[in-house]
Amino acid sequence: MERIIVVGSGFSGSIIARMIAEKMNKKVIVVERRNHIGGNAYDEYDENGILIQRYGPHFINTDNYSVIEFLMQYSKLFRHDTKLLSYIDEQYVRLPFNFRTMQQLVGDKKSEYLLKQMRAEFAGRDRVAIFELLKSNDDAIREYGNLLFEKAYKTYTAKQWGLNPDQIDKSVLERVPMAMNYDERYLNKDFQYLPINGFTKLFENMLNHKNIEVRLNCDAFDHISFDYEAKKIKYDNKDVDLLIFTGAIDELFSLKYGRLPYRSLNIKYDYYDEEEVLPCEIVSYPQAPGYTRQTEYKQIAFERPVCNKTVVATEYPVEYTPDLETGNIPYYPVLTSESKCIYEQYVKEAESFGNIVLCGRLAEFKYYNMDVCIEHALEKFNEIKLLLEE
Numbered sequence: 001m002e003r004i005i006v007v008g009s010g011f012s013g014s015i016i017a018r019m020i021a022e023k024m025n026k027k028v029i030v031v032e033r034r035n036h037i038g039g040n041a042y043d044e045y046d047e048n049g050i051l052i053q054r055y056g057p058h059f060i061n062t063d064n065y066s067v068i069e070f071l072m073q074y075s076k077l078f079r080h081d082t083k084l085l086s087y088i089d090e091q092y093v094r095l096p097f098n099f100r101t102m103q104q105l106v107g108d109k110k111s112e113y114l115l116k117q118m119r120a121e122f123a124g125r126d127r128v129a130i131f132e133l134l135k136s137n138d139d140a141i142r143e144y145g146n147l148l149f150e151k152a153y154k155t156y157t158a159k160q161w162g163l164n165p166d167q168i169d170k171s172v173l174e175r176v177p178m179a180m181n182y183d184e185r186y187l188n189k190d191f192q193y194l195p196i197n198g199f200t201k202l203f204e205n206m207l208n209h210k211n212i213e214v215r216l217n218c219d220a221f222d223h224i225s226f227d228y229e230a231k232k233i234k235y236d237n238k239d240v241d242l243l244i245f246t247g248a249i250d251e252l253f254s255l256k257y258g259r260l261p262y263r264s265l266n267i268k269y270d271y272y273d274e275e276e277v278l279p280c281e282i283v284s285y286p287q288a289p290g291y292t293r294q295t296e297y298k299q300i301a302f303e304r305p306v307c308n309k310t311v312v313a314t315e316y317p318v319e320y321t322p323d324l325e326t327g328n329i330p331y332y333p334v335l336t337s338e339s340k341c342i343y344e345q346y347v348k349e350a351e352s353f354g355n356i357v358l359c360g361r362l363a364e365f366k367y368y369n370m371d372v373c374i375e376h377a378l379e380k381f382n383e384i385k386l387l388l389e390e
């Protein structure tokens with residue numbers, strides 16, 4: 001019988017474990033260092049019955065309905081179009097920036113000309129990257145693009161990545177869209193959903209299989225060792241046939257080629273004796289000192305708990321420092337030519353064993369949205385199947 005170990009119980013690890021257990025009828029051990037399953041999508045109810053996503057707000061959004069169908073095997077989902085406002089110059093404006101935002105920021109009179117010009121220049125397109133506005137031949141469109149950069153993106157991006165605003169290049173707007181209409185949905189994907197009873201319940205159902213054993217509070221690094229000469233992986237000194245690793249790849253090899261850089265978040269919670277306090281479920285604050293976003297979780301619940309209390313989570317981007325009490329969770333990979341080079345050395349090392357499968361945002365040092373992460377884990381399973389059938 002094979003010994004298959006999956007490290008990590010986020011989307012990547014849980015999906016692969018379930019697939020191996022169900023489709024191949026093989027036993028899998030899932031090792032999770034936290035005291036809960038679900039990775040960064042973990043959520044829990046607080047004492048007021050409000051469902052809080054402890055690692056920041058997550059919304060499933062995809063153009064690929066098969067992702068939704070896949071998740072529906074493990075939880076009922078409800079449609080939820082994510083809505084965001086941004087607080088700029090002491091007023092709330094809609095995100096994504098759309099025609100209404102333009103009217104709010106430059107006034108109706110000025111926007112009349114801009115609307116006409118944009119409709120002509122970007123005819124037939126729902127969304128256009130703000131970077132394209134900056135490259136327009138029309139002075140007014142370019143000026144509006146610059147205004148968005150200065151007021152919304154320069155300082156936000158600087159806070160997010162811990163940089164000086166002057167270091168922020170306009171190319172950050174290459175993938176930031178503006179809606180060429182009055183569309184109020186933040187995300188431009190066809191299918192936007194959330195699990196009715198939360199992500200953790202979905203993970204519980206996914207991992208609930210006779211062939212899966214989940215070990216919480218268990219750091220894989222206390223158990224894994226490598227025999228470099230024989231190219232063997234050991235878990236508690238016994239051979240492992242297949243290691244599916246979804247944790248941080250630099251940690252797997254004891255940082256031997258250096259630490260991979262990440263940004264982290266310090267999330268602070270404030271409770272209010274009120275029904276609701278924010279004008280929208282998420283508000284971004286490009287101009288505020290230190291923090292970037294606030295989320296009022298009550299507003300994204302399938303059924304809003306009846307209580308005159310609410311909680312707001314405020315995100316403070318911080319440097320990733322594994323040994324400190326705050327900022328010790330790697331959130332966003334900092335992709336530079338140097339970090340990519342370090343990452344490649346770890347991948348080579350992993351490949352030299354022949355039976356380590358790297359999957360997920362930490363093991364592959366990539367920012368994955370959940371939909372991409374889910375599709376990717378299912379693809380990885382197909383590779384694993386071939387490996388196990390060899």
Ligand SMILES: Cc1cc2nc3c(=O)[nH]c(=O)nc-3n(C[C@H](O)[C@H](O)[C@H](O)COP(=O)(O)OP(=O)(O)OC[C@H]3O[C@@H](n4cnc5c(N)ncnc54)[C@H](O)[C@@H]3O)c2cc1C
Pocket residue numbers: 007008009010011012013031032033034037038039040041055056057058059060061218219220221246247248331332359360361362368369370371373
């Ligand atoms: C603030 C924020 C908001 C986001 N919002 C969205 C959103 O709205 N929509 C969207 O599609 N995506 C969103 N994402 C992306 C989403 O979080 C990822 O796609 C997803 O969590 C990746 O899952 P994963 O399994 O690869 O990694 P993770 O969820 O990080 O799981 C890895 C697991 O491995 C465990 N682990 C690591 N090392 C060890 C070890 N040594 N031993 C045992 N266990 C270990 C960790 O504890 C963790 O549980 C967001 C990300 C962030 C940071």
